[in-house]
Amino acid sequence: MQHFLWLVPALPLLGSIVLMLGTGRLSHRAEALIGVLSVGLAAVVAFAIAGAFLLDPPAGAAYQQSLWRWFAVGHFSFGIALRVDPLSLLMMLVTSGVGFLIHLFSTEFMEGEEGYGRFFAYLNLFVAAMLLLVMADNFLVLYAGWEGVGLCSYLLIGFWWRDPANGLAARKAFIVTRVGDTAFLIGLLLIASRLGTLNIAGAMDAASRTWHPGSPAATLIAFLLLGGAVGKSAQLPLQTWLPDAMAGPTPVSALIHAATMVTAGVYLIARTHVLFLLAPAAEITVGIVGAATLLLAGFSALAQNDIKRILAYSTMSQIGYMFLALGVGAWRAAMFHFMTHAFFKALLFLSAGAVTMRLHHEQDIYRMGGLARRLPAAFWSFLIGSAALAALPLITSGFYSKEAILSGAWADGNGGRVLWLAGVIGAFVTGIYIFRAVFIAFFGEEHTHVSGSYGWRVIVPLVVLSVLSLVGGFIELPPAFGHVTLLSRLLAPVLPPTREVTDMTPLLLASAASILGIALAAVLYWRPSRPPAETPLWRFWHAAAGFDALYDRLLVRPVIWAARVDRDDFIDSFYDGIAWATQAIHRAIRRTQTGRVRLYAASLAIGSVGLIAIAVLR
Template sequence: MNLLYLTFVFPLVGFLLLSTIRSRLTENLAAVIGVGSMGLAALTALYVGIDFLSIEGQGAYRQVLWTWMQVGDFAPAFGLHLDGLSLTMLGVVTGVGFLIHLFASWYMRGEKGYERFFSYMNLFVASMLLLVLGDNLLLLYLGWEGVGLCSYLLIGFYYHDRANGAAAIKAFTVTRVGDVLMAIGLFIIYHQLGTLDIQEILVRAPEVWKTGDMAVTLATLMLLGGAVGKSAQLPLQTWLADAMAGPTPVSALIHAATMVTAGVYLIARTHVLFMMAPEVLQLVGAIGAVTLVLAGFSAMVQTDIKRILAYSTMSQIGYMFLALGAGAWSAAVFHLMTHAFFKALLFLSSGAVIIACHHEQNIFKMGGLWKKIPFVYACFLVGGGALAALPFLTVGFYSKDEILWDEFGTQHFELFWAGLVGAFFTSIYTFRLIFIVFHGKENTHAHALKGVSYWLPLGVLLVLSTAVGAMIHPPLDGVLPALNITPNEEAKHYVEMLSGTVALVGIGIAAFLFLGERKLATAVAQSPLGRLLSRLWMSGWGFDWVYDKLFVKPYLFLVRINRNDIIDQGIGLIPRFARWSHDGVSVTESGRLRWYAASMVLGAVMVLAALIYLSSNFKG
């Protein structure tokens, strides 16, 4: 386990090499460095994980590399913490991240900036690993800001297009709002508890605060603000769909292995604080419930293959927040892991479809692709089945069913029904995508795909997205508290049957609407109400419009008013007065002896008059 630090050092070294000598690298050598560094990180994580799990009763392992800084009594360490939760995240980030890097070496071949792309990707993974392994909130925050920076660089990778740059700036700006809130939360925690060490916080918090105290409520609200920003939950979800401007492997990395899972990890890692703020914990569940339903509606009408998957990510992260809000910590992390498997599979498969269709992303310009790329079709069926929680066959069923059972067992019935509604719409929009893209009339001539770096990552993720993936269960015993639910096999069987039925009914409706000529779906979409709802859902419920009116337009108005910088002009009066004074005094330097003599006499008279006046007042 003493090799733990190498898990983030390898991709960091890869970033340094690629960023400093990339102009002298061939594509093959850049791929070797970029993918190889991730492979070494994954192998190291596997070795560390096996070593950690082989020690019976091992609670946690801490590796302190050095003291980061020291300001008085504040001396945070640059230290790593390994337990069941961070080990799960370590496996997801390095394992799925390696497969995405391998696929990217095929997908990005021939692109300008190939070396730059892999340098950003390596730095992205290194930052995420610091986030999940950091043993204090300051180091976690360093990784937090690192993934934000890398998301900006990668979303705007095709910077020659202004729209891509705008999407990158939007992602950076919106997530900054959450980051500022999170920083305020760290200030509150340190002020109240005197430490940012995560394990010390979890011990001191119950000693210093009582459940429901204002301080812990404010601290958790601020942490929640950071979480909703990174995990694209209401009200800071607007950046995620536009983030599809980046290359497809970037989308896979953001949605499956990094970034959007950071908020879920943060809440799970600081679960003791949230349990002491029950109102905030309820808010977590409510945010997840609303987000998963609203995102499901938006996904129903999207035409871009990647934007459909983006809204599905928003919805699935909502499921995780739903579980966190009910205290189902293990279920949330389990779904985080399974979601990484099938969402990476779906995004990489969509990348394969885009390549096969000559970079076309509109699903209505595709069709009939199952004959041309049958392997990708199989990947979509398995990944889509997992996303829709197809009963017993896919990994998504087991993790989603665990969440629904925990909601039902803890009597959070409003969250339970929201989860079922979300599952229903997930089935419809997922198989709408599959039926339109792979069935029906061929609208774009697709070509076959080849290459081991194309099919190997997809093959591994395909297997992990089946029921096989459910056999990998996060080792969270003793790390996160278990729910106290009375065993009831009959009720659990009822929940399983209900969730499975909902998924199958959704798939059936999708088949009825989108297989064949799709006359009913077209008629509904072209009706006045259909056009209105399509426009609303296509725009993500108009949140961008609302934010534009509330924040952007007032800001631009103030900028126009202050275009001449009133404050700067006010401060500028000081040097102007000095210049005017100088100009006035310099007039007296005329070079005329009579003027100088008269000035001297006048000055002497004024001095004498002042002295006489002062002496007379002094005597009086």
Template structure:
């Protein structure tokens, strides 16, 4: 039964290879069967593996599966091995199940596209790379999956490469995340040289034994891993790529934001939590970066006009919540929110895609409106997703996972209380910006008349995700609401201690429950009327709309000076050195050529002179 774990990874990879090699000969139906079916089989196998490994109460019996020995360099001998425990099981189910629903949706969304086979080849490879990342039992194999999702994101963001803007967005994502990847690989080099292994379990055990808490080496290693996580998960200061990644097709946006790439950084920190626990400064930085990111991104989402960009800033903000939880040691709360976020963010993106598809690819929310009557199914799906994102109390998954994060911050001492306040402000902003979008899109006058119908391949994933966005929160509930602890039991074998979701006082829970309601109420008052609405044109709104001007800052401070250096060095000063060698060689050749006279007496004389010189050196040296 353990061997099935390998096939969870193999099927999407095999599907990708088949589509790359023979996609054009398969036809649309064949591509659909291979592309969607391979991920569907992986999801079924993942569920079978889960049912066989889950013990009563939600605990997992972990096991390792070695596929082959990769290399041996002295004592360094990494394996290509998979590990299933509570953390990798949760990630595997999210990737395969949500990935299958997105693939099924994409099979309808991309109908008629000239690159249909190429699209699913990239999507299947994306799923396979993410599965390798989360199932790998060795940080080197994890890094292969890490780079794989980076490659696939580049290919999919720039999928419609005929538009130069899409190519620029893809290059931007690739380059910005490379900064974090450089930090990560440097951290892996450090760990490998210190301990002679990158196998995760032995590495964490040795680090806990050899390095005192707060010492230099674990702090440096943790900050390097944090740098990698910031790039993939789009956190400050490497968050600028994710919004531009909306250039890709909407199913790609859903896959990146809900089930794959941006969750990789959260997973990395959670997987190496032992190392981070040895570096309090790195944990504090993780929490602070998450808090700042969630506030800045939430504010930017308030003024966006593109529905996909609103959701993109929302993703950056929600990943910030996860980093906040990691920073206070609420490991299981971070993963819990990762899971529920996958439900409601995939639902929101796919609902937005259904709207865009039926509005002639219109993405400006101020050109929508009145869609409640013409798209009632999508209306309810978007409402459920918005309510879960806003953490509407009691009835949504997002409420329970966000509450777990806030409770972890509240129990995290003085610094945790500051982060708790930031989380509350973020919760208010989240409710305000998502219901701003909801009211503008679905209420008021009709501005663009939709065409066509929403078929079953789009409607079915929306329905399933709607149910998950409502009931997914019951995986972990506070003691006030029955104290379900499935998620804590699932992750208990990984993180060791089950975090409590409620402290001595219930009032933080009450406050956290009321804040989203205030945000929704303000959004209703401002955006639900029938009055003509238009985007704000104030200087502050323009600044927020550009993401606080980070792109301008980086262009001015980094890109501009580098381009100036490239311009003044366009002839490459380093080449001057090698060109000088070439010139000197030519002159030496011209000088030696003068000795080639064709006169045998001169040749004999030079031979004699050389012989005498050699004898003199031998005798007197």
């Protein structure tokens, strides 16, 4: 099956190209068919590859396919090559599978919207770039996919470009993530110069042989890679772009948050875990960043009334859990939570989209109410997704993956216990903020009229994702529940094992925190309520601790001020002089255009005589 690896990213890319070239020529039905079918076929190929991989594991636990040589510089030779090992296999399956369901949902959600074909062209390109990122054999191809998802996020966040606020949100996402991308690029250059290769497996092998734990070079590179990861995954201090990214259509939010862009940083750290093991300072920083982000985002979600912004902050928080796991060495637990999070976060966003498309795109939860009766499909889907997000014990996938993370933190020792406590507090807050949204939006009195009904293209993705959000966690169970380790065994060739915990204390405390959070939300928000009073504390968390205002004062305003001061510097005078001279010459030549034929004839005669005289005199 390794000969078919190229089809997985190529099919969505081909669909994107066809849609771009066919803009204005294809019907909406043809555009939707091309968009969905290309990603669906990619998913079929991906699952076929996975089946062959699992039934007959290849030598070295990886498929590899070299396509062509990109270029060669000195002793460096760069090729377009793909490599699928258990880690990239997991990412490939989630990206293509969840991406297909989001595409299918989008065909109904975006009906009647301007730029229907353009939307699917961007969406297909997004999936293709993410697949290239996770299947890359070397860092250069990975970086191409990395920048590709950044470009597509800009295009899709600003899809409704007629509203200037959407364009601003798209530019903000593009610029903020470029900060992290710059750090990532510098890290890649250091890897190439210090290790002599950009092949991912080769670089990791060379790093383990060349550097010792605590090596300054390994530490520097690890921190630079972390800089790229926090930008793409919206972690502190580069998290400010993600809430504003809700300006895009809801299926875009589902794709960004569940299966593509924000998980790229998690994948990067897991893929380069050898460097982080050689840089303990960078590794623990990953955990600290994750813990701080999950708490910041959780409290910020409590102060939001927009249903999509609540889910945006929940994504920041759940990615924070993944970073926490990576920081305490629970590598496999981080990827387990990545998988379950993709299921329930896609479900939550699509459920929210199913609500807003029937409420004339109303997103304020206090303008909803009574939707459990009017929109039962959306209600049950959102409820299941919320239960998984809140890690409701025993029956949801989110419980098992979050338990794996917190157990890994508990087993890490003193520093890990602090991070574990942050995770438990985050679990308590998560239960409050997500069920606050459930109770306010779906119970009580109806505030906005519900119109229309759903077709199968909405129902099918919701049903599939609901099932996965419930049973997806059963592939990895803790010792107290049967000790199933299917995912851990799959990832064993590429990721170190997570320390096992037999003590039931962390599991029971984490479960209690989730249940208490849900119960408190029921007490506070079960009955209809008005929007909260805008106290200073509420405003502080509504503004996500004021990071936007801080960056505006420290970075944005000084740059704008410097640009205004420098507007009339002497450099401009040089170009102004060129413009003035051009205008003066134009005015002089214009005077020769009088419209008098005799003057034109005389000018021609004089010019001819002059040319003849020059030729004779020479």
